[in-house]
Amino acid sequence: xxxxxxxxxxxxxxxxxxxxxxxxxxxxxxxxxxxxxxxxxxxxxxxxxxxxxxxxxxxxxxxxxxxxxxxxxxxxxxxxxxxxxxxxxxxxxxxxxxxxxxxxxxxxxxxxxxxxxxxxxxxxxxxxxxxxxxxxxxxxxxxxxxxxxxxxxxxxxxxxxxxxxxxxxxxxxxxxxxxxxxxxxxxxxxxxxxxxxxxxxxxxxxxxxxxxxxxxxxxxxxxxxxxxxxxxxxxxxxxxxxxxxxxxxxxxxxxxxxxxxxxxxxxxxxxxxxxxxxxxxxxxxxxxxxxxxxxxxxxxxxxxxxxxxxxxxxxxxxxxxxxxxxxxx
Ligand SMILES: NC(=O)c1ccc[n+]([C@@H]2O[C@H](COP(=O)([O-])OP(=O)(O)OC[C@H]3O[C@@H](n4cnc5c(N)ncnc54)[C@H](OP(=O)(O)O)[C@@H]3O)[C@@H](O)[C@H]2O)c1
Numbered sequence: 001x002x003x004x005x006x007x008x009x010x011x012x013x014x015x016x017x018x019x020x021x022x023x024x025x026x027x028x029x030x031x032x033x034x035x036x037x038x039x040x041x042x043x044x045x046x047x048x049x050x051x052x053x054x055x056x057x058x059x060x061x062x063x064x065x066x067x068x069x070x071x072x073x074x075x076x077x078x079x080x081x082x083x084x085x086x087x088x089x090x091x092x093x094x095x096x097x098x099x100x101x102x103x104x105x106x107x108x109x110x111x112x113x114x115x116x117x118x119x120x121x122x123x124x125x126x127x128x129x130x131x132x133x134x135x136x137x138x139x140x141x142x143x144x145x146x147x148x149x150x151x152x153x154x155x156x157x158x159x160x161x162x163x164x165x166x167x168x169x170x171x172x173x174x175x176x177x178x179x180x181x182x183x184x185x186x187x188x189x190x191x192x193x194x195x196x197x198x199x200x201x202x203x204x205x206x207x208x209x210x211x212x213x214x215x216x217x218x219x220x221x222x223x224x225x226x227x228x229x230x231x232x233x234x235x236x237x238x239x240x241x242x243x244x245x246x247x248x249x250x251x252x253x254x255x256x257x258x259x260x261x262x263x264x265x266x267x268x269x270x271x272x273x274x275x276x277x278x279x280x281x282x283x284x285x286x287x288x289x290x291x292x293x294x295x296x297x298x299x300x301x302x303x304x305x306x307x308x309x310x311x312x313x314x315x316x317x318x319x320x321x322x323x324x325x326x327x328x329x
Pocket of ligand 1: 046047048051133134137162163164165166167168169186187188189190191206228229230249250251275276277316319320321322323
């Protein structure tokens with residue numbers, strides 16, 4: 001593929017939103033040692049993609065420019081690096097590319113073998129591409145800090161999931177219900193029936209006073225909150241938590257880190273835990289199997305061709321997605 005060009009979208013500075021993405025033709029990347037060149041079939045967008053472009057996460061994810069964003073990809077193996085053992089040309093796969101590397105808004109991208117997983121034929125490329133960041137974050141939050149056993153064997157737990165209509169939230173509701181849980185969820189009024197259909201036991205409209213207060217309609221106190229929305233202070237969570245209740249905050253800002261520290265230092269039983277995704281191939285494989293067995297439904301907000309990927313970017317920035325936003329080359 002040396003010297004062959006491909007279509008891609010890249011940005012060359014911080015800021016600019018969807019207008020900052022430029023259509024370019026660049027060389028197809030070359031897979032090194034343990035890397036796989038994928039001919040892409042679908043890429044899903046995550047809010048972190050445009051948050052990095054915005055510049056707010058600069059200390060955590062400094063950017064080298066120009067940068068082709070996109071980390072959650074499904075495609076066909078086109079070429080393998082010399083150290084790749086488990087994949088061959090023609091295999092259908094899904095991969096989580098690191099945020100430093102990106103490359104998903106393009107016709108081809110390179111993934112590490114260690115975060116590449118075979119895609120079963122029953123799972124579409126679109127469904128598979130929706131899983132890496134959103135599915136793995138939901139899985140990690142529920143199984144690790146919240147301690148939910150997804151085979152249903154654990155003791156009963158009351159869970160609150162905020163922004164349950166979004167990319168992470170809609171998967172978190174379904175995964176939580178595989179465990180022994182009672183799920184309360186928050187979303188906008190237009191998505192209440194949708195979130196109930198995912199299995200939530202009770203749903204609050206976040207724009208009502210009860211929803212803003214996160215009060216369980218059945219009076220339950222939460223053992224764990226999977227917090228996928230933003231801007232809710234600890235003082236709102238605190239009265240709704242059980243004695244040892246935890247808020248697992250996947251959108252932690254400075255106040256969350258302060259609360260985390262204070263709760264630790266004071267040995268508080270109620271805790272706030274900031275969570276950052278630590279992706280694992282075995283968990284991606286587990287999620288793919290759930291989709292294959294139709295125990296987990298991937299909901300697609302919208303699909304956009306690569307030639308209009310800036311629309312997908314703008315849709316994600318709007319914060320209005322119901323499920324996942326997909327770009328297809
Ligand atoms: N820590 C990590 O490793 C990690 C991993 C993945 C994601 N995240 C972060 O987690 C957040 C969620 O990600 P996502 O992909 O699920 O986002 P998303 O798909 O863009 O979420 C959009 C949905 O959130 C709903 N929503 C917005 N504010 C809400 C509120 N206050 N209460 C209830 N629902 C609300 C919206 O409903 P309406 O349209 O009705 O307002 C919309 O359906 C993002 O900030 C993302 O950056 C962090």
